[in-house]
Amino acid sequence: MAEQGGSEERASLGDWIAVAAGGLGALMATLDISITNSALPQIQGEIGATGTEGTWISTGYLMSEIVIIPLAAWLTRVFGLRSFLLGCAALFMLFSVLCGLSDSLLLMIVGRIGQGLTGGAMIPTGQTIIRTRLPMSQLPVGMTLFGLIVLLGPLLGPVLGGWLTENISWSWCFYINMPVGLGLILLLLVGLPATPAHPEALRQADWLGIAGLSLGLSSLTVVLEEGQRERWFESSLIVWLSALSLFGILLVAISQFTARKPVIRLNLLRNPRYASVIFIVMMVGAALYGVIYIIPQFLGTIAGYNAEQSGWVMLVSGVPAFLMMPLLPRLLARTDYRVLVISGLVAFVWSCALDVHLTAQSVGHDFFWSQLLRGVGQMLAMMPLNQASMAAVSREDSGDAAGIYNMARNLGGSMGLAIIGTVIDRRDTYHVSVIRQSVTANSLVGQERIASSAARWFAQTGDMAYARLQATGQLASQIARQALVMTYSELFYLLAIALLCCMPLALLLKTPARGPAPIRSGAGR
Known part of the structure; x- marks a missing residue:
């Protein structure tokens, strides 16, 4: 038993190859969530889709991904882990080629739905590989790598997609999955042993x-x-x-x-420690996806940035992730998870507070410190949550727990974006109405602004009627701009409040026992 326990303390080369395969699959899946954002105008033009129809290019992927994530554990048991992941990788490459060759909206949506179904399955299975192939002493390293991939994938997507679209073609946003997919298949064949399929489970499903x-x-x-x-x-x-x-x-x-x-083990939520992780990760997911949406929108509409420029600003939050990589596994191994998660939430709230005071003159560098602080908060909060979700359940339940965890993060993100969209629409309308009420024909400030602007236009055109029309249009544009800035500032304020509400739940988190993992029958690799 002592020899067996000692062998559990260090993972083999094959184990790390399997972990690398799981991480690469998760990176490919999370990257494709946002890689089309920068290329969306070009894609819509090529396939003849309107702006409203083009939203289904992203919605189709998210819709299928969130369905397959909680089903991944059951499908793994049916087909065997390696066979299932090899099939997902091959089909993901096939659907990527279909997207790159698409000349109609229907083909593009079919390809994106296929990408979501096959790519989404690689996220929880990657987490399961880490949980089942690494001993407890090395689990913090594996979970840190996985968490870094999940966080950076959506941030890298717009930058990579924008560069490929500007320098090569929008089709390469999809073709780039071919060499990555081939590398993934090679790692799976080398690192994962073949496991038996259980097709009889289909009848009992x-x-x-x-x-x-x-x-x-x-x-x-x-x-x-x-x-x-x-x-x-x-x-x-x-x-x-x-x-x-x-x-x-x-x-x-x-x-x-x-x-x-x-098929989905909701009874796991009876465990208050696991349930607290799920609730917190939903709120943090809403905040993460919300920030990833709000800042590019602000930079695009207020500062005039394109998608690639906004992407570089977003990447600043990834800098702390790389700097903390050597340190974080040690923190996870030696520090109470409640302390880490609360510290991360505090940093995230602080970063939102820095962005509350936005102005119409704010540009990319004004987000520098808040993005750095947000990156620290993401790492300190998400990494312990990632591992706490696994520590709260047995190794046999890790697949089902990983599915619910990733589903909760994505569902929280969708809910957050829905709420943010509604808030932007309604609060922007409110602020425009309030500002217009104060800037009326009887307002001296309004009259002076229109008169000075009209004088400049008259000097250029010599037509006073046209000059006054242009001056009025400029004032209306300035009102809309200021109203939008006020709305974005309020959104950061609301995100900070939502994250503050999560802090008491962090006290329920469970820090896993240190040392080698216990040996369980049937929990083989």
Whole structure:
């Protein structure tokens, strides 16, 4: 037993190759979430899609990804881990080629849905590989690497996509997956041993839960992604999708009591330590995806940045991740997770507070310190949460726990973006109305501004009617600009409050026991 315990303390080369494969698959999947953002105008022009239709290029990916993530653990048991991941990698490459060759919106959406289904499965399985192949003494290193990949993937996407679009072609946003996918397949063949498939599990599957999960999560994702553009419940499409989402959730709830082995183990949430992780990661996910959306929007609409320039500003938050890489595994091994998570949340809240005082003159470098602080907060909060989710359950339950964890993060992000979109629309309208009420025809300041602007236009054109029209338009544009700046500042304030509310839940987190992992029967590699 002493020899067995000693062998558990260090992972083999094959184990690390398997971990590298899981990390590479997760990077490829998370990168493709946002890599099309920079290229969206060019893609829409090539395939003949309007701006509203083009949103389905992102929505299709997110919709399918969030469905497959909680199903990944069950599919792994059915097909075997290596066979399942090899199939996902090969199909992901195939769907990437389909996207790159697409000349219509339908083909593009089919390709993106296929990418989401195959890529989304590689995120929780990568986390499961780390949990099952590494001993407890090396788990902090593996989880830190995985967490860094999940955080940096969405940040690198816009920069890489913008560079490829500007210098080569938008199609290479998808073709770039070919060499990465081939490398992933090679690592899987070398690092993961073949495991037996269990096709008989298909006959005994929780098909009610699978149907409910697919219907409920896909409908809910579309509602959250498209609700604001469709004016929420003013749209019959959103009403019907909301009804389908509720029906799917009801089917999942019924399956928890009727199925012998539910496809999604919601009973794991009875564990208060695991449930607290899930709630916190939903809120942090909402904040992360919210910031990734808000800052590029601000830089694009207020500072006039393009997507690639905004991407470089966003990458500043990744600098602390690389600097903390050598230090963080030691912190995870020696520090109480509650201290780390609360410290991370404090840093994240502080970064939001720095961005509350935005002005219409704010540009990229004004986000430098808040982005650095936000990067520190992300690492200190997300890395312990990532590992605490695994520490709160047994090794046998790690696959199901990883699926729920990643689903919660993505669902939190979708909910956060939906709320942010609604807040932007309503608060912007409110601020425009309030400013216009103060800048009326009887306002001396307003009259002076229009008169001075009209004089400049008259000096250029010699037409007073045209000059006054241009001056009025400039004033209206300035009002809209100031209202939008006030709205973005309020969003950072709301994000800070939401993160503050998570801090008491961090006290429920469980720090895993130090030392080698216990040997369990049936928990082989």
